[in-house]
Amino acid sequence: MSERHPRILVIAEAAHPEWVSVPLVGWSLAQALRDVADVHLVTQIRNRDAILRAGLVEGRDFTAIDSEALARPMWKLAETLRMGQGKGWTIVQAVSALSYPYFERLVWQRFGPEIARGDYDIVHRITPLSPTAASFLAGKCARAGVPFVLGPLNGGVPWPQGFDDIRRAEREYLAPLRAAYKLLPGRGATLHNAAAILAGSRHTGSELPASARHKVFWLPENGIDPARFNRVAAPGDGPLRACFVGRLVPYKGPDMLLEAAAPLLRDGRMVLDIVGDGPMMPGLRAQADGPGSGVTFHGWQPHEAVQDILSRAHLFAFPSIREFGGGAVLEAMALGVVPLIVDYAGPGELVDDSVGIKVPLGTREAITTRFAAELARLAKDPGALAPMAQAARDRVTQHYHWTRKAEKIARVYDWVLKGRPEPKPDL
Known part of the structure; x- marks a missing residue:
C-alpha cells in the first residue's frame, strides 16, 4: 500500500498565474507541489480572481487573506519613496518587510487552530522570496510541533564595483545598507525555527549563518512550465x-x-x-x-x-x-x-x-x-x-521544469518528516 501524500499548507503571499517574476514563481511552485503533496494554498486577496480564473476552488484548494488594510497604504508608500516605476526595489523590500508580518498574523488567526491540531504535516512559506522577510509563523509552527519549511530564498546580490552610477539611476539608495537586514528582529528566530531552508542562489545560501547550514538546500528560484515555453528554436540559415x-x-x-x-x-x-x-x-x-x-x-x-x-x-x-x-x-x-x-x-x-x-x-x-x-x-x-x-x-x-523542482522539494519534505533519505545539499 503506497504512503499518502503529506498535507502541506503552502504560504505564498505573492502567487498570481497571470503575472511574472515573484508572483509567477509563487503560483508555479505551489501548483507543481500538488503532484507530490496535498496542498492548500494561502495567498493575498489581490490574487484571488486570477486564481479562480485558473480553476482552483476557494476554500477547498486555496484561501485568500485580506491584508489590504495595511498592504495597500504600505505599497503606496513604497511607490512614493522609490520615485519611479520599476526602480528602487530595495526600498520596496524594506517597506514590505514592515507590512508582511501583518499578513502572517492574519494567516495564523485563520489557520493556527488547524496547525496546532495537526491538520497539516508541514507549513511551507514560498513567498516572499526575500531573505529579509522574517516569519512570525516559523516559531508558532515549531511550538505546535509542525515543521516549517522556508524558501526558496533569494536576493541581495551586491552591486558590482564600478557601477555605482547605474545603482543610483535605479534609485537603489539603500543597497549599500542592505546587510543590516541580518540584524532585524525575528531573522535569527526564523532561521532557528525552520526545519529546512531552500536557498534560491549560492549567494543567498552563503549569507546564512553556519548554525543553519546543515538544513540548507540549493534550489534555484526560477523554473519552466513546458506548457508555456514549448517551442524549439529554429534560427535557420543566415547571419x-x-x-x-x-x-x-x-x-x-x-x-x-x-x-x-x-x-x-x-x-x-x-x-x-x-x-x-x-x-x-x-x-x-x-x-x-x-x-x-x-x-x-x-x-x-x-x-x-x-x-x-x-x-x-x-x-x-x-x-x-x-x-x-x-x-x-x-x-x-x-x-x-x-x-x-x-x-x-x-x-x-x-x-x-x-x-x-x-x-x-x-x-x-x-x-x-x-x-x-x-x-x-x-x-x-x-x-x-x-x-x-x-x-x-x-x-x-x-532540472528546471516545475515538476522536477517539486520532486526535489518532496525529498526535503521526506527528510523533514522521516529523517530519510537526507537530500544532497544541491538536491
Whole structure:
C-alpha cells in the first residue's frame, strides 16, 4: 500500500498565474507541489480572481487573506519613496518587510487552530522570496510541533564595483545598507525555527549563518512550465541572430550589447531582436541608428509571444550585471537558445560551459569588449552552437521544469518528516 501524500499548507503571499517574476514563481511552485503533496494554498486577496480564473476552488484548494488594510497604504508608500516605476526595489523590500508580518498574523488567526491540531504535516512559506522577510509563523509552527519549511530564498546580490552610477539611476539608495537586514528582529528566530531552508542562489545560501547550514538546500528560484515555453528554436540559415529580452534599464546592459554588436550589425553578419520596454528605449533606438540597422525593437510583448521571437534566435545575448534568479536565461535555454551572459549572480549559477557562454564580470568597457569578441567569434559559424543548444534544453528538462523542482522539494519534505533519505545539499 503506497504512503499518502503529506498535507502541506503552502504560504505564498505573492502567487498570481497571470503575472511574472515573484508572483509567477509563487503560483508555479505551489501548483507543481500538488503532484507530490496535498496542498492548500494561502495567498493575498489581490490574487484571488486570477486564481479562480485558473480553476482552483476557494476554500477547498486555496484561501485568500485580506491584508489590504495595511498592504495597500504600505505599497503606496513604497511607490512614493522609490520615485519611479520599476526602480528602487530595495526600498520596496524594506517597506514590505514592515507590512508582511501583518499578513502572517492574519494567516495564523485563520489557520493556527488547524496547525496546532495537526491538520497539516508541514507549513511551507514560498513567498516572499526575500531573505529579509522574517516569519512570525516559523516559531508558532515549531511550538505546535509542525515543521516549517522556508524558501526558496533569494536576493541581495551586491552591486558590482564600478557601477555605482547605474545603482543610483535605479534609485537603489539603500543597497549599500542592505546587510543590516541580518540584524532585524525575528531573522535569527526564523532561521532557528525552520526545519529546512531552500536557498534560491549560492549567494543567498552563503549569507546564512553556519548554525543553519546543515538544513540548507540549493534550489534555484526560477523554473519552466513546458506548457508555456514549448517551442524549439529554429534560427535557420543566415547571419547570427541574437535576442535580448528584458526591461530596458541600465543594469541589464542593452546599450552595452548594441555597442558590442555594432560592427557585426553594420556588416550584416548579425541581426538583433530586442524584446522589452523601458526608459532607455529612445536612446537605444538612436544608438541603433534607425531602419536597416539590423536591430528590431519589438517593445513589450505578452509572455506567450516572447517565445515566438526568441525561438528564431541562435543566441540569447544578455549582459545584465545584476540578476537574482535569471528567469529569462532559463526560458532561452528551454527553447534551445544558447545564453551569452555575464558571470555573476543568478545567470552565472545557471550557465556553465556546456550550455552557454560566460564572460567575466568587469568594468563596462571590459564587458563590452568581451561581448564583442564572443559575438564576432560566433558570427563566423552560428550553426556550431547547435550541440550547446541541445545541451541547454536537456539541462532545463532534467532540472528546471516545475515538476522536477517539486520532486526535489518532496525529498526535503521526506527528510523533514522521516529523517530519510537526507537530500544532497544541491538536491
